[in-house]
Amino acid sequence: MATAHDMLFRTLADPTRRAIFERLCREGEQTVAALTARSGVSQPAVSKHLGILKQAKLVRYRHEGRERHYSAQLNALAPLIDWTSRMTGFWQSRFDQLEDLLKRMDQ
Amino acid sequence: MSKQAAETLAVVVERDFAFPPEKLWRALTQPHLIEAWLMKNDFKPVVGHHFNLSGDWGGVLDCEVLAIEPNKALSYTWNFVNDDPAYNLRSVVTFTLTPTSGGTRLRMEQAGFRADQKQAYGGAKFGWQKFLENLAQVLARAD
Numbered sequence: 001m002a003t004a005h006d007m008l009f010r011t012l013a014d015p016t017r018r019a020i021f022e023r024l025c026r027e028g029e030q031t032v033a034a035l036t037a038r039s040g041v042s043q044p045a046v047s048k049h050l051g052i053l054k055q056a057k058l059v060r061y062r063h064e065g066r067e068r069h070y071s072a073q074l075n076a077l078a079p080l081i082d083w084t085s086r087m088t089g090f091w092q093s094r095f096d097q098l099e100d101l102l103k104r105m106d107q
Numbered sequence: 108m109s110k111q112a113a114e115t116l117a118v119v120v121e122r123d124f125a126f127p128p129e130k131l132w133r134a135l136t137q138p139h140l141i142e143a144w145l146m147k148n149d150f151k152p153v154v155g156h157h158f159n160l161s162g163d164w165g166g167v168l169d170c171e172v173l174a175i176e177p178n179k180a181l182s183y184t185w186n187f188v189n190d191d192p193a194y195n196l197r198s199v200v201t202f203t204l205t206p207t208s209g210g211t212r213l214r215m216e217q218a219g220f221r222a223d224q225k226q227a228y229g230g231a232k233f234g235w236q237k238f239l240e241n242l243a244q245v246l247a248r249a250d
Contacts (some may be wrong), residue, residue, distance in 0.1 A: 084117075084118050087118040087217060088118050088120060091118065091120040091217070094144055094145055095120060095122050095213070095215075097143070097144040097145075098124075098131075098134060098145075098213075099122075099124065100144070101134055101140065101143045101144045102124060102126050102130060102131070102134060105130065105133070105134065105140070
């Protein structure tokens with residue numbers, strides 16, 4: 001589990017890679033060429049980033065003709081979202097207890 | 108402690124309370140009151156003071172007071188040292204109190220990262236929180 005976390009965090013720590021991933025999340029499936037056109041880096045660089053994203057299971061692709069169409073795999077983000085939602089839940093419940101305490105306290 | 112707040116994973120919880128800031132401040136800074144809503148502790152409102160928060164699950168957090176501005180802001184480290192990197196956590200908790208017409212708005216921000224990922228987070232130029240917010244919007248639309 002720790003290894004999966006590590007890979008996810010390391011993969012998304014790179015701003016260019018994260019931008020590519022975000023575009024796939026926001027705009028849906030795209031080819032390498034389409035991603036390259038607006039990424040500001042070369043096609044080999046985009047391909048390399050996609051390869052790393054794929055290793056982390058953040059993207060997958062399908063072939064159509066000679067082109068690979070990449071799409072985001074949002075369920076791979078679950079560990080990341082889990083951390084924040086767990087901590088948010090923790091603090092929400094503590095704030096409930098704080099509210100109870102404040103009602104009991106003297107002015 | 109390096110300044111990387113904008114580059115870390117952060118959790119923000121805000122709530123309006125119908126009580127004045129002075130009263131919330133007591134609940135945030137007096138050990139017996141902290142224990143009543145958060146955890147057992149040996150907190151002192153002194154910058155640089157090291158203390159522990161002991162959770163009822165048996166875990167002990169290592170903390171150090173970083174900043175105090177009476178009735179306004181309180182910040183301390185919230186570190187959990189564990190051999191298992193999956194549980195190792197270094198973070199900073201900051202409470203901010205803002206007076207409102209009906210009482211006080213309390214904002215809690217916990218910003219941090221697991222110790223083994225310091226490098227990875229440090230290399231990120233884009234705020235994690237913004238990233239997660241963007242993501243939340245994307246996920247909301249995806250349903």
